[in-house]
Amino acid sequence: MTEKITMKADAKHEDAARAARAEKLRRRFPTIAELRRRARWRVPRFAFDFVDGGANDEECARRNATALSAVELLPRYCIDTKDMSTEVELFGRRYAAPFGVAPMGSGGLMWPGAEEYLAREAQRRNIPYILATPANASIERIAEIAPDVFWFQLYRFAANDHAITFDLLRRADAAGAQVLVPTIDSAGKSKRPRDIRSGVKVPFTVGPSIAFQVATSPFWAWALYKTGMLRSENVVPYTAGRATRDSxxxxxxxxxxxxxxxxxxxxxxxxxxxxxxxxxxxLHPADAERLVSLGVDGIIVSNHGGRHFDGAPASIDILPAIVAAVGSRATVMVDSGIRGGLDIVRALALGAKATFAGRPFLYGLGALGEAGAGHVMDMFFDELRTEFQHVGVRSVAEAAMVTARHPGAWRYEGNQFVSP
Ligand SMILES: Cc1cc2nc3c(=O)[nH]c(=O)nc-3n(C[C@H](O)[C@H](O)[C@H](O)COP(=O)(O)O)c2cc1C
Structure with a gap:
């Protein structure tokens, strides 16, 4: 009995300490932009640029941001939003909010251990976490940490009649991944000038410049020392016992x-x-139509955060066309450029059922280490609730009814695009 009371008191004490830490972070780092700045300072330049950068002139990455900020929402007032809920049902499961962590390969470059930290905090808050094929943590490990919210992103390995791809699918199934997420937008190599300049390539060689950057980033170097080598854990079984970073x-x-x-x-x-x-x-409504006819359950409208094809439209600008084409037959979600609660509400108002973000979570980790994962998620939750109040909605379903003005929207009518 006394033991039970002591344990309860300990748990209460821990909760209070966690809340105090969270409040301190809220005051010190209230925006993603501040976290990004601090990450830039703490993380070796080549690693920060790998995450932060985009393809070619990085126009698409910028377009995502400007297109989102151009979407205006018309608030309704005099509504009691006290009993709001941010919950959303996706594929038969209720999540606490309509946002999740997008799949990111080599997330450990921004902060060693990134995948495990993000998966743990996503599980704690009940939001989806998508593990990437090229992640620095394995399917099996993430399934242990985040059994309820773990989705798996699948890439294409064409060799040997897709043997690796099918084996990854088998492992994701055995591990209990809730959702399989094949990515189709990696049609060719992407040209990322920042990575070319940094010398980030395979095999990875640590030249004097990278060695200097690591030596002058002591927090990051210490995190790497504790975590050990960064490698693509999911493909370790396919290296014939030679599992190194390069293999x-x-x-x-x-x-x-x-x-x-x-x-x-x-x-x-x-x-x-x-x-x-x-x-x-x-990105194309006709592709979305064809996917629905293949029997997909959902679609993530995405331009990969501008990391692949610099000529792609902002995801938010093409979203309404895809919702119009398949929204009643598949769950349409969106990512690319989402930076907080307001962007999430914009996406919901334009027909998305849920959203994902990538870089913001890694900026949080780069800036604050492990604590950054939960901090960014809490920031998104807080902002989402606030923006629900501002536009006068009490649920994700009501957010879908908010009136939006969307100057950049691509118009798709009767199976073809029409000029604005
Ligand atoms: C460092 C990094 C690695 C990524 N790796 C993958 C990947 O392995 N598979 C994938 O489908 N998308 C990958 N993405 C794209 C994200 O899933 C997501 O589409 C994108 O980050 C969304 O844009 P945002 O960063 O502006 O939120 C990656 C993104 C980043 C930033």
């Missing part, structure tokens, strides 16, 4: 030369995967 990276490089999953392959994957199947990287 795993070489396998991951096959993704770049493999291109995007073809329609036939998607049909095979759909056939083998019995739980929810969501295709990521969709």
């Amino acid at each position: 795993t990276a070489e396998i991951i490089m096959q993704v770049r030369s493999s291109g995007s999953h073809t329609w036939d392959e998607l049909a095979r994957l759909r056939d083998r995967w019995k739980r929810a199947f969501v295709v990521k990287g969709v």
Whole structure:
């Protein structure tokens, strides 16, 4: 009995200490922009640039931000929002909010251990966490940490009749991933000038410049020392017992030369995967239509955060066209450029059922280490609740009814695009 009372008191004390730490972070780092600035200072330049950068002139990455900020929402007042809920149901499961962590390969470059920290905090808050194929943590490890909220993103490895791809699918199934997320927007190699300049390539060589950057980033170097080598953990079983950073990276490089999953392959994957199947990287409503006819459950409208094709439209600008084409037959979600609660409400108002963000979570980790993961999630939650109050809605369903003015929207009517 006394033991029980002591344990309760300890838990209360821990909760209070956690809340105090969270409040301190809220005051010191109230925006993603501040976290990004601090991450830039704490993380070796080559690693920060790998995460922060985009393809070519980085126009698409900028377009995502400007297109989102151009969307205006018309608030309704005199509504009691006291009993609001940010919950959303996705594929038969209730999550606490309509946002989740997008899949990011080599997240450990921004902060060693990134995947585990993000998965743990996502599980704690009940939001989706998508593990990337080229992540620095394995399917099996993330399934242990985040059994209820773990989705798996799948890349294409064309060699040997897709043996690696199908084995990854098998492992994700065995580990209990809720949703399989094949990504289709990696059709070719991407040109990222920042990475070319930094010398980030496979095999990875630590030249004098990178060595200097690591030596002058002591917090990051210490985190790496504690975590150990960064490698693509998901492909370790395919290295014939030679699992080094370079051998795993070489396998991951096959993704770049493999291109995007073809329609036939998607049909095979759909056939083998019995739980929810969501295709990521969709930009054309006609592709969305075809995916629905293949039997997908959902679609993530995405331009990969501007990391692949610099000529792509902002995801938010193409979202309404895809919702109009398939929104009643599949769950349409969106990512690219989402930076907080206001962007989430914008996306919901334009027809998305849920949203994902990538870089903001890594900025949090780069800036604050482990504590950054929960801090960014809390910031998104706080902002979302505040913006619900501002526009006068009490649920995700009501947010979908908010009136929006969307100057950049692509108009798609009767199976074709029309000029604005
Ligand atoms: C460092 C990094 C690595 C990424 N790796 C992958 C990946 O392996 N697979 C994938 O489908 N998307 C990947 N993405 C794209 C994200 O899933 C997501 O589409 C994008 O980050 C959203 O844009 P945002 O960063 O502006 O939020 C990556 C993004 C970043 C920043």
